[in-house]
Amino acid sequence: MNLDFTEGELAFRDEAREWLREHVPAGPMPPLDTAEGFAARREWEATLAAARWSVVAWPEKYHGRDASMVEWVLFEEEYYRSGAPVRAAQNGISLLAPIIFEHGTPEQQDRYLPAMADGTEIWAQAWSEPEAGSDLASIRSTATRDEARGGWLLNGQKTWSSRAAFADRAFGLFRSDPTAERHRGLTYFLFPLDAEGLSIRPIAQLDGHPGFAELFFDDVFVPDADVLGAPGDGWRVAMSTAGNERGLSLRSPGRFCAAADRLLALWRERGAGHPHLRDRVVDAWLAAQAYRLYTWGTVTRLAAGGDVGAHGSVNKLFWSQLDVGLHEVALDLLGPESELRDEPWLDGYLFSLSGPIYAGTNEIQRNIVAERLLGLPKGGRGR
Numbered sequence: 490m491n492l493d494f495t496e497g498e499l500a501f502r503d504e505a506r507e508w509l510r511e512h513v514p515a516g517p518m519p520p521l522d523t524a525e526g527f528a529a530r531r532e533w534e535a536t537l538a539a540a541r542w543s544v545v546a547w548p549e550k551y552h553g554r555d556a557s558m559v560e561w562v563l564f565e566e567e568y569y570r571s572g573a574p575v576r577a578a579q580n581g582i583s584l585l586a587p588i589i590f591e592h593g594t595p596e597q598q599d600r601y602l603p604a605m606a607d608g609t610e611i612w613a614q615a616w617s618e619p620e621a622g623s624d625l626a627s628i629r630s631t632a633t634r635d636e637a638r639g640g641w642l643l644n645g646q647k648t649w650s651s652r653a654a655f656a657d658r659a660f661g662l663f664r665s666d667p668t669a670e671r672h673r674g675l676t677y678f679l680f681p682l683d684a685e686g687l688s689i690r691p692i693a694q695l696d697g698h699p700g701f702a703e704l705f706f707d708d709v710f711v712p713d714a715d716v717l718g719a720p721g722d723g724w725r726v727a728m729s730t731a732g733n734e735r736g737l738s739l740r741s742p743g744r745f746c747a748a749a750d751r752l753l754a755l756w757r758e759r760g761a762g763h764p765h766l767r768d769r770v771v772d773a774w775l776a777a778q779a780y781r782l783y784t785w786g787t788v789t790r791l792a793a794g795g796d797v798g799a800h801g802s803v804n805k806l807f808w809s810q811l812d813v814g815l816h817e818v819a820l821d822l823l824g825p826e827s828e829l830r831d832e833p834w835l836d837g838y839l840f841s842l843s844g845p846i847y848a849g850t851n852e853i854q855r856n857i858v859a860e861r862l863l864g865l866p867k868g869g870r871g872r
């Protein structure tokens with residue numbers, strides 16, 4: 490692992506730091522999971538894009554800076570350190586865009602990437618169904634061929650789709666060949682959320698905000714041009730997305746290092762009254778630094794031609810537990826006060842509780858680590 494950054498990388502970091510210092514909105518925005526919070530972040534996405542900071546690792550042709558992975562991680566560190574808002578566009582940028590780059594046609598790339606980069610089209614992920622979460626291959630929503638119109642008709646239901654009530658478009662998997670094996674016969678579709686036949690019902694999250702939505706499909710037509718990858722190949726396409734979600738892209742260390750620094754500031758303010766919490770503050774801060782170093786290790790491996798693979802599951806387990814831990818210490822430092830006012834640590838804590846569930850539950854990640862990294866037998870076998 491090499492942490493000696495080049496002059497070019499340091500210059501890139503300094504430019505990002507300076508721009509963020511000048512442009513990050515001063516006060517907190519309304520919560521992302523509300524209509525007004527989402528609208529405020531749309532404006533922020535446009536501001537980032539106008540200065541070409543919205544998708545730094547993308548090619549210049551699509552509003553990026555052609556930044557290396559090292560530069561991208563440096564940018565993320567600066568982004569969170571500056572107190573910039575959580576991105577509304579992250580599902581599209583982190584989960585869908587890598588797949589469009591890999592599997593999309595040139596026409597799909599030109600049609601979708603620029604609008605994603607500048608926040609004019611914000612995407613939701615429509616994978617989970619009421620009976621298909623961890624076991625995603627058991628999805629039942631269907632796609633049937635509409636030869637006459639040159640496309641597909643989607644039917645069924647999706648659930649837990651984050652911010653689909655406010656977003657513009659979504660990506661999801663549908664069963665296009667009911668006779669094929671579970672993992673085959675799935676197709677990956679891109680569709681607008683205001684399509685005819687599609688109804689959206691918001692669901693409140695733990696904090697009461699309508700951050701989730703259920704989607705109901707009643708003969709929603711999607712043209713062939715909006716199939717991502719080959720029909721029937723959706724599982725393979727989707728799994729490259731899952732690797733991104735669990736791995737580096739969704740949870741860069743910058744977010745946790747920034748939270749760890751805020752925890753230290755809180756300790757300086759409140760610590761004298763809670764000396765018994767000192768070791769837990771130190772442990773939480775060290776865990777954030779460990780995650781940062783682990784990530785730089787992954788970056789080094791990727792730069793040398795490796796891939797994330799099953800190590801993404803280690804990453805996912807680590808960041809999700811780290812996030813809960815950081816917030817628990819902060820709430821203990823605040824004491825009962827944490828619940829008496831509109832306290833960002835409380836909001837952060839409630840959200841951190843979902844970390845072990847989304848992006849693949851931690852039980853599933855442990856199975857992957859056990860079987861694929863440690864070579865242990867599959868659960869349930871050999872007893």
Ligand SMILES: Cc1cc2nc3c(=O)[nH]c(=O)nc-3n(C[C@H](O)[C@H](O)[C@H](O)COP(=O)(O)OP(=O)(O)OC[C@H]3O[C@@H](n4cnc5c(N)ncnc54)[C@H](O)[C@@H]3O)c2cc1C
Pocket residue numbers: 613614615616617618619620621622623624648649650651652843846847848849850851852853856
């Ligand atoms: C904040 C948040 C945002 C989300 N956003 C989205 C989104 O935008 N789009 C989307 O499509 N989905 C989204 N989800 C849904 C998420 O992907 C699912 O909740 C997740 O995949 C788990 O599926 P499930 O809820 O059906 O639980 P289940 O799969 O029913 O699991 C229930 C419990 O059983 C355990 N379990 C299941 N199978 C096994 C096994 N084989 N071995 C051991 N334990 C097992 C699980 O770990 C879990 O503890 C989101 C969820 C959250 C919490």
